Amino acid sequence: MEYQIKTADLDEIRIMLEWARIEGWNPGLDDASTFQKADPSGFFIGYLNGAPVAAISNVRYSSEFSFLGLYIVKPEFRGLGLGYKIWQHALNYSAGAARGLDGVVEQQANYVKSGFKLEQRNIRYSLTKNAIRNYNDTNLKMVDLLNLQIVLTYDADFFPAKRDKFLTAWLLAPHAKSLAYLVNNEIQGYGVIRKCSNGYKIGPLFADKQEVAMALFQGLCSSVAQNQSIFLDIPESNLKAKELVDHFKMDSIFETARMYTQPIGDISMSRTYGITSFELG
Structure with missing residues (x-):
């Protein structure tokens, strides 16, 4: 063998x-x-x-x-x-x-053996049939090369390390739509929705306030095909994110254990309404 x-x-x-x-x-x-x-x-x-x-x-x-x-x-x-x-x-x-x-x-117990400690639960929610369309908010702007750096700088509050190369590709991917919430060119949040094997996933969804997260969520959903499933992975610790998925009557379908081997400092979980991905953090 x-x-x-x-x-x-x-x-x-x-x-x-x-x-x-x-x-x-x-x-x-x-x-x-x-x-x-x-x-x-x-x-x-x-x-x-x-x-x-x-x-x-x-x-x-x-x-x-x-x-x-x-x-x-x-x-x-x-x-x-x-x-x-x-x-x-x-x-x-x-x-x-x-x-x-x-x-x-x-598998959590096995990861503990390799030095990982539980930080929180992340929970996947599903909107079975997307019926959000024609949502309009003048503060929502498509992410492009002109405002990309604003988004990259904002993202640094939400992740333990710089990830500009990945995030640039993620934001501008062919089957993705990315929106930033800009007030007088000051960013208050951003989100990405991408086509998946089944439906669409939103992630990340970062916002300074719940109403900004709600606007981004609706803008992203209305930018893609109707009657498709929409998935959003939220940190259990953010109760305002739970209010968002409850508002849109989304169903809990899956959860993971977010674990780290060392403390990673503040990454703004109270402003995290959707994590980027289970695979890359």
């Missing part, structure tokens, strides 16, 4: 995301290319006797912080220790850095 772990290229990242789709994680249509922009060396795939069987990502945003995701072993190869080996390979990639992940709840 020959098991080889290598850095995944773009085609192999697409394989990883196809596995994620099969697992029900509903990746975005542009996720392979945008994820790779975050850290081209941070995606790993395991081959057993020449066939891909396991995968993981550990995106190193800086020497101080990385985020793990896409940890998958094909079902027929589980229980052979292949997952543990690729997990250790990924951890070694960011040795010395604080690490984060969004793990399924049933």
Whole structure:
């Protein structure tokens, strides 16, 4: 039995995301290319006797912080220790850095063994049929190259490390729409909606006030096809985000355990109405 772990290229990242789709994680249509922009060396795939069987990502945003995701072993190869080996390979990639992940709840105890501690629950909500259309607010502006830097600067309050390369690709992806809430050219929030295997996901959704988050949510929903499912992942700790999903009668369908190996400081969870992604933080 020959098991080889290598850095995944773009085609192999697409394989990883196809596995994620099969697992029900509903990746975005542009996720392979945008994820790779975050850290081209941070995606790993395991081959057993020449066939891909396991995968993981550990995106190193800086020497101080990385985020793990896409940890998958094909079902027929589980229980052979292949997952543990690729997990250790990924951890070694960011040795010395604080690490984060969004793990399924049933695996939380295993992550604790690797030094992760629970920070909070993130909960996915679904709007089964998007009926929001023709929403208009003059403060909502499409994110483009002219206002991109304003958004990148604002984002720094919400993440443990700079992520400009990834975020630029995320904001301008072909199957995404990005809106900023600007008052006299001062930003008060922004959000992204992207086409996924099933419906659309909103993320991130960051806003200084709940009414700004509500405006962004409605603007994003009205910018895409009607009668499609809309998904939003909120931090349980933000009660105003819970009020937003309740207002639109969204249903809770899934949750993860956000965990870190070290304290990561204030990242404005009270202004986080939707996290960017379970895979990259």
